[in-house]
Amino acid sequence: MDVEALRTFVAVAEAGQFQPAADKLRISQQAASKRIAGLETDLGVALLVRTSRGSRLSLDGQVFLPYAKKVLVAVEQAERAVRPGRRPLRVDVLNRRIAPAQVVYRLYLSRPDTALDAVTLGLENAAQAARAVLEGSIDASFRALPADQLPPGIRAERLLNVPLQLLIGPGHPLAGRKWVRPMDLAGHRIWIPGIRPGTEWERFYQSLAEAFGLSIDALGPHFGDEALMDALADSSSLATLVGSGDRYMWPETYDLRRIPLRDPTPVYSHLLLTRADDQHPVLTELRDHLRASRHRTTDSLWSPDWLAA
Template structure:
């Protein structure tokens, strides 16, 4: 059913004049007549009866008018629901502990009037996340996707570089170091549970291992962040890597140490993926916020050759 024909019918019914409806829609009286005639053919009843003074509703037209108004109200609600800014911005933050989620949270704290929803997708790699953005499951996603792998219809902006830090327990040989270089990690076991083959973070850590001869693994079950903190606190040899800005919690008795890496500083490049041309005002505000609020980029950055845009 033609929505414009419905709107025209309601306008004629309320005004009682074809010309009044023509003036309202900025079309000719003939165009109004054609719309009404097409609607009547579609539903196979006469809706309007012409008189010397204009037009009036037939009995069928009186019944139909009530339903036509309800249909137009539903159409207006549907249009409003998807108009930019009319619904929350849905952002895939990967993991609620790491820096993208924390950056989105800080944005929300500084812009509480903005309506957004931070989610974590069940997708396991950047390509799947990009497809989720394309099909509208989410509006944006933080991923480390190389420029040559960004699909058509997706825009990407590198908005957050997360320098890596070493996280160790108090008995680890490097626990008291103010800073360490990647070369100093050679021979130490670095455990990052939850690395999944085929993900962009698996590729990042593999490249890091190969570049500096490191031993990075995800062996054993992943019982969550709390179990990882317990394991680090109890071990004199185990270490893990976290990003600057990641928010991990542990008890004071654990006495864990976060030690910056330098010479060079490995950074994980978080790229924001979003649909090209998306005019959602919260997306625009979030991008503006991320451009100026991220941690400073170290002068001695290391990253894989094809990690980001």
């Protein structure tokens, strides 16, 4: 059905004459008559009754008019939703507890009028996230994308480096330290359950373990963050690694310790993946926010050399 014909029909119905309706639409009276005639042909009914004093709605026209108006409202809403700056920027944050979700949330808090939509699509790995960005189902994603998986048309920017921290219970031998070196963790059991094969974080932890001689245990099912906190609180030997911007909660009685890693500081780089030609204005706001809140340190940083950016 021709939307312009619908718009013309509504204009004529409201004006009661063709010429004022045509003037409003900035078309000729002849063009307006052709549109209405085509619409009536498509529907197989007469919508208007022509008289010497103008036009009035037929019975079919009276029935059709409210539906035509609803269609035009829906079309206007659809057009408005995708106009530049109107459609929310759709960002895949992977997990609502970790740093990407927190940084997007802080951007929203600082600028409540910003059109943002943070989603967790459950994509299995960085390559899938990059494809989703290319296909347009999301505008951006935060992923540690390997360089060998960077597809043409994707822009990868290293704007969110998250320092790793050791998370341990009060009985752990390192619990009293203000900070530790990554190599000091050699010989300690670092348990990170739920690492899925073929993911970028599996590759990251493999690189981390090789670089500093660590033993990272991914065995066993992951029963959730709460179960992991329970295990840490009850153990004098168990440790895990978390990002400094990750948000985890546990009872105060657990007395868990978050201890920074330094000399060097290992960072997990959540690359901002976008389409190279995406001009959404909120992307500029997001980039500026990431740069302004970037982690600053005098310590040397470590990250794997296979990252795309």
